[in-house]
Amino acid sequence: MAKQPYRPQPVEKTGLHPRNAHRTRYDFAVLTADSPELAEFVAPNAYGDVSIDFANPAAVKALNRALLKQHYGVVGWDIPPDYLCPPIPGRADYLHYLADLLEHSTGGKLPRGADIRVLDIGVGANAIYPLIGHAAYGWSFVGSEVDATALANAQAILAANPRFAAAIELRLQTQPQQFFAGIVQPGEWFDLCMCNPPFHASQAEASAGSQRKWKHLGKPAATAGGKPVLNFGGHGGELWCEGGEEAFICRMVAESAAMPTACYWFTSLVSKQTSLPGIYRALDEAGATDHYTIDMAQGQKHSRIVAWTFYDTRQRNAWAKMRGAK
Numbered sequence: 001m002a003k004q005p006y007r008p009q010p011v012e013k014t015g016l017h018p019r020n021a022h023r024t025r026y027d028f029a030v031l032t033a034d035s036p037e038l039a040e041f042v043a044p045n046a047y048g049d050v051s052i053d054f055a056n057p058a059a060v061k062a063l064n065r066a067l068l069k070q071h072y073g074v075v076g077w078d079i080p081p082d083y084l085c086p087p088i089p090g091r092a093d094y095l096h097y098l099a100d101l102l103e104h105s106t107g108g109k110l111p112r113g114a115d116i117r118v119l120d121i122g123v124g125a126n127a128i129y130p131l132i133g134h135a136a137y138g139w140s141f142v143g144s145e146v147d148a149t150a151l152a153n154a155q156a157i158l159a160a161n162p163r164f165a166a167a168i169e170l171r172l173q174t175q176p177q178q179f180f181a182g183i184v185q186p187g188e189w190f191d192l193c194m195c196n197p198p199f200h201a202s203q204a205e206a207s208a209g210s211q212r213k214w215k216h217l218g219k220p221a222a223t224a225g226g227k228p229v230l231n232f233g234g235h236g237g238e239l240w241c242e243g244g245e246e247a248f249i250c251r252m253v254a255e256s257a258a259m260p261t262a263c264y265w266f267t268s269l270v271s272k273q274t275s276l277p278g279i280y281r282a283l284d285e286a287g288a289t290d291h292y293t294i295d296m297a298q299g300q301k302h303s304r305i306v307a308w309t310f311y312d313t314r315q316r317n318a319w320a321k322m323r324g325a326k
Contacts, residue, residue: 015297017096021071022089026063035066061085072135076160080153083125090298094269095133097294097305098192101265105316106325111191114140114167119263121179121195121252123170125150127157129194130168141168142190144183146176179255184262195268197248246275250282253308257286260310264319267307276306283308
């Protein structure tokens with residue numbers, strides 16, 4: 001029987017992946033019992049539901065800390081002021097869809113355990129993907145980062161969580177325009193590579209996006225020092241780069257072609273639908289042997305993952321056999 005093309009399975013109305021632990025409403029009674037510091041931010045909202053003010057950066061951080069503790073066993077999680085405070089449900093979805101991609105690649109076995117090695121490009125101060133990925137699947141991670149302050153904070157999180165520290169290695173990227181060179185060591189390879197690129201093309205575009213977010217929250221734009229306050233934080237290279245996400249990912253594609261066997265599945269989040277045609281052209285020019293686009297949704301927010309590989313049939317079969325394919 002001919003091998004069927006990979007098609008992600010549909011999910012329920014929430015849009016979140018079926019294995020996502022955050023498909024239901026947050027149970028604030030449980031969260032505050034486990035993380036009492038969250039209680040000061042919890043109150044009935046305009047609809048009479050118990051919630052937090054998602055426009056308040058301190059409340060968002062406290063919620064993240066509580067979610068990471070309750071669902072993933074992470075303690076002592078914190079980030080420096082103004083650094084990106086990622087929405088946990090969406091970050092978890094990326095990992096669950098990558099697990100599906102590996103499951104398809106093995107013919108139906110969901111790979112778990114430390115043998116699965118993942119490279120997280122731009123691990124950030126929050127280290128969110130390695131933390132969730134190891135808790136959910138037991139995978140091992142290498143996280144790269146160009147920002148030494150962010151990397152030091154991620155290292156502090158790992159120091160507070162020895163179980164995670166044993167499976168997560170952090171590496172400083174000293175060549176800011178490179179993705180794999182200087183990080184991937186000779187003879188080293190990964191099952192997966194993941195990346196959440198800065199999707200704005202300029203600081204002005206990032207600020208405009210923040211203004212739209214505040215409007216969506218139904219609140220006047222908060223400012224500090226004349227700059228918009230971001231409820232999920234983020235600054236500089238976390239939010240924007242020259243050319244935006246399309247240029248960023250196209251550079252990533254070009255560099256991945258220079259070391260095609262270093263990773264089975266290279267992947268990246270893509271926020272904007274309009275970025276896809278340029279990325280597809282880059283993949284064709286790079287000689288990718290296959291690529292998929294996986295749609296994701298969280299409420300009204302829609303995004304996608306682009307995954308590509310340079311492995312030929314022989315290499316894929318060898319990988320699947322090594323990973324215990326059915």
